[in-house]
Amino acid sequence: MKRVIVGDSREKVLSTLEVILKHWGYRVVVSSSPEQIEALLLETSPDLLFMGAHLLQSGPTKLTQTVGDKTLGEKCPLVVLKENGRPFPANFPCESLDVPIGLFELYAMIQKYLEKTPRKNLRLDLKLPGVLYRDGAPHLSEILSLSEQGLFIRSAFRLAQNEPLQVIFPLMGMKKELEIEGRVLYNVLPAPENNYLQGSGVEFQHLTDQDHLCLQRFIERCFLGEMTPSERSRMDLTDDQVQDLDQDVSLKLISSH
Known part of the structure; x- marks a missing residue:
């Protein structure tokens, strides 16, 4: 298991990064103490800092x-977490x-430094109803995974490689559907x-900026x-906050204070 050390005096930065990185399956140690961070670096060999x-x-x-x-x-790869008014090393x-x-x-940075075969896009497994149009005819289908650039879809028939198509699916909880x-x-x-x-794996084409933003959200x-x-509680997120997220809210949760 890859090891990550996070050093920062901002508690929200530490807790949020710890939760997300552990959720992705990495071993994470966090600290706000320069002395403790130094000791961790001397005693261990992290894969990312x-x-x-x-x-x-x-x-x-001593720490620097x-x-x-x-x-x-x-x-050891180093990623600096910026702070206004602080000199850059x-x-x-x-x-x-x-x-x-x-x-x-964050996902792109993690993939770059910790994975032998990095993924280009954050992909989530899910189950969404969808309508697949091929040759102008609609067919009910099921979307099994989704990323910013494409999806994996199950239908009642086999699609041909490079076949053009159109997919319509709802963005559950956002009162919107994408075509x-x-x-x-x-x-x-x-x-x-x-x-x-x-x-079948489908690559999106001609995605508008607005549709891309909605997809990210x-x-x-x-x-x-x-x-x-x-x-969620460690990230200061309640269930109500998760349910109330809409297309105008991003996951930039980490306070700079």
Whole structure:
């Protein structure tokens, strides 16, 4: 299991990152104490390090020296969590994330550094009713997974690779449905090794900016919905807040204070 260390003095940053990264299956250790972070870095070999910019201010400190040893000597990737008015640690090879942190930006960073075969898009398993149009005729279908760029759909017939089609499906809880053009990328035939899964992978085409935004908000909503109540509470999210999310609310939950 990949290990991630998160150092930041902002408690909401720590708790939210800890919940999301653990939910994705990583081993996460968080701390707001520079001394404890230094000790963790000396005792362990993390696969990825998140550090608040305020902990890496210019000027030699034991922590900055230890972080430098990890990033330069041991080639541990470093992601700096930005903070207004704080100097950026230009002496370190690193990338950065804005705070508040967006779900999709965080997912892309995690995939880049922790996965051997990174996924380009956050994909969620779900079950949505849909209407599939091919050659102008509607067919009832079921959407089994969804991302920003495509979906996996099960229908009563096999689709041809590269076949153009149109899919209509509801964004549950947002009082909206999307009508999207796409093309078939691949087909999956039922077999024992895939638990007799059957369906087709569809890539979206000609997605408008508004539809893309709605799709992102819906995926964020589904992501929050699959978390347990205890996980939500650690992120300061109640069930009512999850239910009340709409297309104008993003998952930029992490306060900068």
